[in-house]
Amino acid sequence: MSPPIHFAVVAAVNRGKSSIVSTLAENDSIRISPSPGTTREARSYPVVVDDETLFVLTDTPGFERARELLAWIERERGPEGSPGSVLERFVREHRDDSGFRAECELLAPILGGAAVLYVVDGAVPFRDHMRAEMEILRWAAPLRVALINRRGEHLEGWKGELRAHFQMVREFDAQRVGFGERIGLLRGLREVNEGHWREGLQRIVEALELDWKRRRRRSARIIADLVAKSIVHGLRVPIPSGDDPEDHQARLTKRFHDDLRKLEEKARVEIEALYKHARLEHAEAADRPVWEEDLFDPARWEPLGLAPRQLLALGATLGAVTGGAVDVAVGGASFMLGAVLGAAMGAGGALWRSGQPIASVEGLRGLVRGDRLLRIGPHPNPNFPFVLLDANLLHWTAIRERAHAERSTLVLERAGEKEGPSSALGAGERKALSKCFAGVRKRAPRVDPSARDLLAEKVEGLMGRLE
Template sequence: MQRLAPHLCVVGHPNKGKSSMVSTLVEDDTVQVGLESGTTRQADSFYFKWHGKTLLQLTDTPGFQRPHQVLDWLTSVAVNPAQRPARIKEFLAEPTHAARFPDEVALLTPIMAGAGILYVVDAAQPVTAADEAEMEILRWTGQPRMAVINPMTVGEERTEWLGTLEQYFQWVRVFNPLTADLPARLTLLRAIGELRLGWSDAMAELCAGLEQRQQQRLKDVSIRLAQYWCEQMDRREPMHALHRASGLKAEEILRQKLDDAERQWFHSLLDLWHFQSTEVDRIADWALDAHNLMRTETWYLWGLKQKDLLLVSAAAGAAAGLAIDVGLGGASLLLGAVSGGVVGSASGWLATKQKPGQRWGLFRLSQEKTFIGPVKHPNFPLVVMSRALSFVQQLWVKPHAERSAFTLHNTAEQWDRSAQIQLLKWVKTLQNGRWKSHHQQALAAWIQSQLSARLERFMAAEKDRTWLM
């Protein structure tokens, strides 16, 4: 049997989530989604391509506007059930109907050309006569049909809707495109494959590919995160004459570089997930000075309470001070700590303005300083890792129809003490120049286990709220 790529028209009332359904199922956040009625004004097709091969086509259609009038026209001539599809084609062929019923003509044309139907409803409201007219028109097409209840709001009408939809459609499912995780999407895609002979092979290939991609992404992202984290832990920036002339403070230059690196890494993952329109709202509320860093609640925001951080730092052999290396000799000065994309200023000292042999505070500067970094604050590794893992988790479970920005808050991580000590030991090894390939592999494996655990917890928490049935 010839393998066919399923083609379905997504149909329903205006503003009931048709475009969101398309966006989530084909993983395309460029599909126009709006709260106002009538966002979709014409039939637009979107494709899920896998290795250059189209495995699913969805056509986003305008909603019904005059279903009663259309059904009245169809039933004005008595026809038997076998003649109903031909009657629909007569409706489309009538020259005046493109102007009188533009929305209905736009949605029925691709259906009568061979597309199946994905009918989207919001079950929070009772079934109306207009709903029944729409469903009857779709039944007249004779094409394979599935109904999807989009639970946009909480309502008590689902039982009535289920009983009604089952009279008109081969399959009825409940599916929220704004919260659907991969298992929910896979179940819906497999059901689509059962609507018409020849569709199941394409859907089986697509579902298998998505599951394989999930596992490969877990491995690849863990490797990339390990590389990014190491670069942030070991980052040092040269101080040039240009910086001296501009009056930029040394710690501000490093903060900008760390912040830029985080932003670029986040956007590289957005590209990997094919998010083209989604923004990242990084909360920059940790630009803290040295005094605030010593407050208990501040330590908690950074990942650990003060007492815990001191214990973990001591066990890892890491410095418990507030330090960034500055200079050729690696002297540690109380210059600042990472913040808000990554370093908050802790002093107004500018390394490039100090002369050899001068003192700053209690420290003698034996030579003019030419670089700043890396950050050696013991909470810095925990913060950078926590932010990166939080972003990946959000990205992993975010459907393409859900258009809110990614928001990163600074919260304490629930790692056990052994994991915290291990991270600080890795940083010490890295910054002391003893980092080897086996360290990198161990770090990537640890990250993979952390991501797996996070995703398992999320899926378990969402299981009782799964919308798919």
């Protein structure tokens, strides 16, 4: 088997090389910084799918003395010498010369046969002295592609110059691009050469697309599992006969909510790991996007889930959802937790208030006489599964689209009255989802596995449309 395709990402210092490697290799541990000279040594990052290295990216330190290097080459190359042998000699002779440390580092992968991804910054104008780097590369690397890393007013000036030195010129904003642009770049690269190169890139594109679909399927399962577990979740806690159940209310309510938060947190971490975001910073409190807000923050219920009229239109299916979820209060001692949550939930709450409380007390059979069992959950709000689904679909969208070179805190703008995907569904689809939720709860507190699988399929379908 031929060795994997190898790209060396080269440029002057501080042009965004590491950003490009980070995004293409989906590696958020690579150091990116506004201070020049951050990358001191060449380092390779394999892109692996199913234990197979599809291609390798090498991050390099930036050119520091390109004009001096070019002058050396012009002086030394002679009529016969191949670029490889001339540059090997350069590296041999300058290995211990700290003045050419960066050049020696960045030439190594090119000498190893790597294709060059040359990065320029579209926000600064082209200047003549920048041509030396391009001339070195045109002479030294048979396969060369130029990437303009940010939008800027100088794009056109750059393009003209770059086209004279590179086989392909593309805009590629490493901090903004999603999967589509990454694949687009690799597809474009197929055109740069024939044979092994072209076939290799075709295989890379296919393998990455397949992997992307698998991640989507896996994410759908994670979210379906989260929703299913959350909507059947309930607690039963015995309390001594003399105790006033009201004294246990706050503690039990908190435990119930904490359990649901933990389920959601676990699902989020799994999805972030699936998309290789290992060190994401999440916005705190006020800056948080809607789906980042806490599961029980009232603000979260407002823009997600279904609108009041959509909930009402679900009619009969809603009955099934709440019917299975509500405990019957015994002895009149109920916590009215539903009403408390309901107040925080707007329209869903209004529906709930007309229903029954979800925390209740009942006699505990077979244990100490007189003891009682407090029960809380499953969550009775018909909007709850829709809100949870929406919040996590939005999280998934943001994670999936996020470039690994983007290091700012994760924040999503709040827009519109309803921004969750479920309120945009057709009436039939909402009803089908609602039925699916009811199916999941059929055997609460256990999740019905076939209903959960059906839910995963539906979530995957929703994701397909969001993509």
